[in-house]
Amino acid sequence: MKRILITLFMAVSLVSCNKNQSKQETDEGNIIIEINHTVDGKQLETDQMIYTNAAGNKYLVSEIQWMISDLKLHRADGSTILIGKEGDIFYIDSDIPESMQLDLGFGVKSGDYTGLSFTFGMNELQNKSLRFVNPPESFMFWPDYLGGGYHYMKLNGKWINTDDVAQPFNFHLGIGQVYDTLAPKSSYVSRSACCTSAHCEGYTPPEKTMPIIGFIQNYFDVRFEDTSFSVHASKSTKLQLEMKIENWFKNPNIYDHNIWGGSIMQQQKAMKKACENGIDVFRLTVK
Amino acid sequence: MIKNLSLFFLLLIILVILSCEKNSKEEPVYKPTPYTFDIPFAFPTKMNIPVNNPMTVEGVELGRFLFYDGRLSGRTHPDSLMSCGTCHIQANSFEAGSNHPVFEGGFVHGLTGIQTQHVMLPLINLVWNQSGYGWNGFLFNDNPNTNFRNLEDFVRIAVLAEDEIGGDTTKVKQLFQSIDGYPELFFKSFGSSSITFKNIEKAIAQFVRSLVSANAKFDRFLKGEEQLSSSELNGFVLFTTEEGADCFHCHGGGGNPLFTTHLFYNNGKDTVFTDLLDRFSITGNITDKGAYKAPTLRNIELTGPYMHDGRFSSLDEVIDFYSHHVKWSEQINPLMHHVLRGGVQLTSTQKEDLKAFIRTLHDEGFLTNPAYSRPDKFPDEQ
Structure with missing residues (x-):
């Protein structure tokens, strides 16, 4: 009798396990987000001086590396589902083809979704130095002196400047700095010796070498409220996330490389304008 | 019969001796010990070790x-x-x-x-x-x-x-x-x-x-074990700022203590590219003309001459180059955004500070580690 009970218990357990497994299989699907870099509606052609931005700068793009975090799916009832776990980031690199497809895995609850959101870059809680020790993410580090953490984006290219020369630009976004504009010149970082020596008489240290007294978080949220899609059990739903590169330089701020120059990591004003422009850089479509 | 018995015992003794000799001479045993790395602070955890050659x-x-x-x-x-x-x-x-x-x-x-x-x-x-x-x-x-x-x-x-x-x-x-x-x-x-x-x-x-190599002064600074001098700190700031010496995008820093990305850059040494063994020779990508690997800066003061062709014999010459003599070409890497000014325009004091920082990457323990040194005796001399 005892043996029969044990056998029955085991049989029920097995059936129960199988039922759970199949329930799990039928409840979850996958989302694959294909990344697409475009300029003026066409696929980006790297290293080709064929683009013109809203400021009239002719330019080319050599490479783009960027990070997003806090990727969430939105439902009609206002609830959200975080993809992965808190702190997960997604790294995208135009030189690494496999990074151009974000495979979220078969763990997405099936059902209807009304949109998607993510943080461009990382928030201050997540953007901590040395959290990534392996390349390529580690190569995105943002120097501690400038605020630490990681670049949200490196967009490298060249533009034709006012002298008609192809000048390199590093359109890099990350934590900005607040410089002490009232500090005496002798306190300017690494320029002090020059400022006080005779052979540098008349030398005016650039603003960017003033002492830093604070930092500014430049990350921003991107939300697609009305891009409905469904996730079906055991199937993959394909979305396409497009980065419209020309929009970094367009709306609401006309971004002119001739004004901001080749490097902006130490120019908060430039990064602020760029990040404001970031609000309509992305487009989500269902494939 | 006695003679036969004696012969039998004699043979037995010889056999035992031979057997003993065989046992006393140790057979080598193939039981390799896995070689373990203690990953240094802030170093990558992913290593390039081929599956078919695990380290022992x-x-x-x-x-x-x-x-x-x-x-x-x-x-x-x-x-x-x-x-x-x-x-x-x-x-x-x-x-x-x-x-x-x-x-x-x-x-x-x-x-x-x-x-x-x-x-x-x-x-x-x-x-x-x-x-x-x-x-x-x-x-x-x-x-x-x-x-x-x-x-x-x-x-x-x-x-x-x-x-x-x-x-x-x-x-x-x-x-x-x-x-x-x-x-x-x-x-x-x-x-x-x-x-x-x-x-x-x-x-x-x-x-x-x-x-x-992971125990230079800078490594200890990164771990909070040692402070850098004022000049070295100034150099560190220069090293990791775009408006300073702007070294970090290619040569790492606090977030990349390898002090290289191991990637390839045209850093503006030339305007005409005739070397048949540049990065272009591997990728066929025209933008890789005149591009070469960014080497690590650890112990760099010992590894002259510098650049792929050894054109610079001292660190001073290298710093001068990046400061004043960078040349524009269509192939120059976009990260060399100071090119139209000829370089990052460091003052003489800044150059000294930068060099002082780079010298904090000197790892004496690496240079004298007995595990890396020439063996006292080779196997046939043991």
């Missing part, structure tokens, strides 16, 4: 013998000896160094006197290099040509190359097979005392992967 204590030790044994040339005449260690000098961070007694100015040549096409690269922390070996990255993991993928292949190439050892792999393996002690070490490392050149490659590659 025995393999690394054998590799150390082979690395330094001049018979790697396949020859025994004192004038014809050459090994990796002939050019890769530990005290110079495994480069020849400008002070080398034979290779004047650090320009190395092979046994036949032919100079190498490019100057040397240091053997530091290569186990963390995921982006190709050599100035142009001609050895890379997913190379369709399976003979050009990793450090193992570098060993074979160095042994065969006329401008390096100029040897013959068959002669090399036959020579080591005949040298007392080596077959046993190969057995302990790879399970066979029959020496193959593949296993020579593997052992040396294991040793090279074991060469880790």
